[in-house]
Amino acid sequence: xxxxxxxxxxxxxxxxxxxxxxxxxxxxxxxxxxxxxxxxxxxxxxxxxxxxxxxxxxxxxxxxxxxxxxxxxxxxxxxxxxxxxxxxxxxxxxxxxxxxxxxxxxxxxxxxxxxxxxxxxxxxxxxxxxxxxxxxxxxxxxxxxxxxxxxxxxxxxx
Numbered sequence: 796x797x798x799x800x801x802x803x804x805x806x807x808x809x810x811x812x813x814x815x816x817x818x819x820x821x822x823x824x825x826x827x828x829x830x831x832x833x834x835x836x837x838x839x840x841x842x843x844x845x846x847x848x849x850x851x852x853x854x855x856x857x858x859x860x861x862x863x864x865x866x867x868x869x870x871x872x873x874x875x876x877x878x879x880x881x882x883x884x885x886x887x888x889x890x891x892x893x894x895x896x897x898x899x900x901x902x903x904x905x906x907x908x909x910x911x912x913x914x915x916x917x918x919x920x921x922x923x924x925x926x927x928x929x930x931x932x933x934x935x936x937x938x939x940x941x942x943x944x945x946x947x948x949x950x951x952x953x
């Protein structure tokens with residue numbers, strides 16, 4: 796075997812090892828990023844839910860409305876600052892640097908200065924302001940999944 800051929804084989808071997816190290820590093824980074832996710836799971840009709848596996852309780856159970864949308868109590872969005880503007884009949888959610896407003900009984904929400912038409916209304920049920928989960932979750936960058944009565948949404952922490 797010639798010296799050039801041996802050097803070529805060594806270079807290919809080193810490149811293969813380098814590629815393997817890069818792949819391991821990428822998997823490590825992906826695992827670290829997965830640890831930064833907030834994963835919430837809830838079941839329609841039940842007040843118990845989990846956040847990254849830790850069980851918690853809502854004061855009102857989520858339900859599916861006549862528009863086939865999952866509605867959750869405003870206070871459920873606990874990591875956000877939530878308030879009620881009584882003069883405007885508007886639920887206000889402040890999350891990080893974003894403000895989301897749901898005017899009661901209207902098919903719109905306001906994200907910062909942008910008015911967005913949504914496919915269902917916020918409402919009152921059992922004395923609680925209920926907002927559409929998907930609209931609120933997606934407005935803050937979460938991904939929502941639904942499977943046989945179980946709703947999961949995932950949000951990457953910043």
